[in-house]
Amino acid sequence: MSNLAVDVLAGAVGGGTAIMYAGLGETISERAGVINLGTEGSMLGGALAAYAATATSGSPWVGALAGIGAGAALAAVHAVLVIARKANQFASGLTVMFFALGLTSLFGASYVGRTIHSLNPWKVPGLAAIPWLGPILFDHDPLTYLSYFVAPAVWWVLYRSRVGLLVRTAGEHSEVLLVHGYSTSLVRYVSVIAGGGLCGLGGAQLSIAYSNAWFENMTVGRGFIAVALVIFATWNPLRVMAGSYLFGAALALSPALQARGYGINQFALDAIPFVVTILVLAILGKRTLLAAPDELRRVFETRTT
C-alpha cells in the first residue's frame, strides 16, 4: 500500500502546478499594479487552445505555446480595458472571465471526448527512485518540471533584473517611471499580458498534462484560487510556489482518503484552502496589506467609478 502522505504530496505538486502558473502570472500583473480576475478566463482559454493545438498538430509542445498565446490574448483584453479605457479592474476581469467561458464553450464543444497525444508523466532517471522525494517531485509531466524553474525565474526577474524593477515601480510609484521617461502604460501592458501567458500555460498543464481532457469550464475556480493565492503569498513568487502546493494538497487530500475507504465528505476539505487564506490574511492583517504594491492598494481603495 502506498503511503498516504506521499500520495497527497505528489497530488499537491501535480495538481498545484496549474494554480502555480496562474498565481505567478497574477503576481507579475499585480506587481505592476493591475489585479486581473480574468485569470480564470486566461486559464480556460489556455486549456482549450493547448488541447486543440495538440489535437491538430500532434505535438503537445505546440499546444503549450498555443495555451500561452491564448492566455496572453485574453489578458490583453483586460489590459486594454483597464489601462487604455480605465475601466474598473474587478468588473473588467470578471467580464473577461465570462467572455472566455463563452468562447471556450463554443469552440471547445468539438474537442470534448477527443483523445490527444498528451504530455505523460516521465520519471526522472535516478531521482525518481529516491524514497519519498522521488514520487513526490520526480514522477510528473514535463510542464510540472518546467514550473520548478519558472517560479524562481519569475522571482529573479522581478527582484534582480532591470525589467523587474520597472514592473515593480509601475506597481509602487508609477510617477517615478514617468520622471525617468518610461511609459507606465507600456510596462503594465507587458506585465498583464505576460501574466496572462503564464495563466494560459497553467491552463495548458491542466488540459494536456494533468487531466488529458478538455471539458467546459474545466478550471472550476482555479483561476480565482490563484488570485487568492497571490495575496496569501504576499506578492512573492516563491511563496506563491509554496502556497500552490498547499492548495494542491488540500485538493488532493480527499481523493487520497476516499481511495483508502475513509468516508470523508470532500467538500469540507475543499473549503480548507479558502478558510486558511482568510485566516492567514486576518492574522497577518494590515501587514499583508502593507506588503501590497502601492498602486494596487489604490485600486482596492479607489471607489466604484
Added chain:
Amino acid sequence: MTDTTIPAQFSPDNAGTPAPAAVTTTPAATAAPASESRLADVGRGVARWAAALAGAIAIFTLLLLVKGANPADVYSHVWTSTFTNSPSIQQIFVKAAPLLLGALAVVVPARAGLVNVGGEGQIVIGAVAAGGIGISLGDKLGGGLVMILMAVAAMLAGAAWAGLAAVLRLTVGINEAVSTLLMNYIALDVLLYLIYSPWKDPHGTGQPTTAELADTAKLPYLGTTSIHIGFVFALVATAVVWALLRYTTWGFRLRVIGGNPEAARRAGLPVAMLLLSAMLVGGALAGLGGMVHYAGVEYKLRTGITTNFGYIAFLASWLARHNPVSVVLAALALAAITVAGDSLQLDSGLPAATVNILMGLVLIAVLGWTARKKGGAAR
C-alpha cells in the same frame, strides 16, 4: 442634516459616480443649467450605448461565422424561441428575480464605495438557509409561515456572509473584494457538503439533491403564468433600495462615504457602522435572491443551483452603473441573454454557454466605451 436637498442624480451617466460631498449640498444653484446639459448628455449616452452594443453584436456575428454557424439562422432561431413565445418570456422574468436581487447586493455597498464580489456566495448561502427551513419545517407549518421563515433565514444568512467580509475589512483590513470572492467558494462547499451527506434525499437517484420542498411552501405563481412571486419581491426590493438611497439620511451618508471617506470621517459620520450596514443590507438582498430561486424555481438544493448568478448580477450592477432603477433593465437584459442561451442549445446545437460571449462583449463595450472619462481618477 442636508439630506432633503440631494439632487436627482440617477440619470445613467452620473449615477454610481458619487459626487463630492460638497457639491451635493448645493443643488439649487446648478439645477437649471443642469437640465439642458443633461439632455445633451443623455443623447450622447444613447449614441455611445448604441455604438457599443452594435460593436458587440458585430464581433459575436464574426465569431459565429468562424465557428461555421449561419448567424442569420442563429439570430432568427434565438429571436423566435426566446421572445415570441410566452413560456420563454416568462422564463426571462423568472431568471431576472435572483439576478435583480443579486445586483442590488452590489448596488448598495457600491454606494458607500465597497466592492461586493460575493453575490454568488450570498445567494448560495441564502438558498442553503432557506433549504434548511424548507427541509425541516416545510410540511409541518403552514405554507405562508414557512415562506416567511425561509425568507428571513435566507436574508440573515446572506447578511451574515456579507457582514463577515465587512467585519474583516473594518477590524483587520482585508479588502472586501478579496474576502467576498473567497467566501463564494466556502458557501459553495457548504452547499455541496450538505447535499452530499446530511441533507441528501435518501430516495433520490442520480446527482445528489435535497428532498423536494413541500408544495405548500413553494412560492406561488402570478396568475396563470410561470413567473413566481419572487419577481415581485425583487421589484419591491428595488423600490425600497431606491427610496432608501435617495430619501434617507442613511442613503445620503453612504454616498458621502463613497465620495470621500476621509471627509465623512472628519464630519463625524460613523463610517464603520455605515459600511457594515451597507454590506449587511446587500448580503440580505442577495440571500433573498437565493431563497426566491430555491423556493420559486428549483425546490431542491443541487449542485450548480446558481449557475454563476452572483457574478452575472455583479456585472448587471456595473451595466447599470449601480443605479437602482436601471439595474432592473440590466437584470432583465442579462436574464434574456441567459434564456437565449438555452434556445441556442436547443435550436442551433451550439453550447448554451456560448451566450457568455455575447454577455462578455456587451460588458466589454459598456465598461470600456460608454463611461465618461474623468482623467486619472478612474481606475
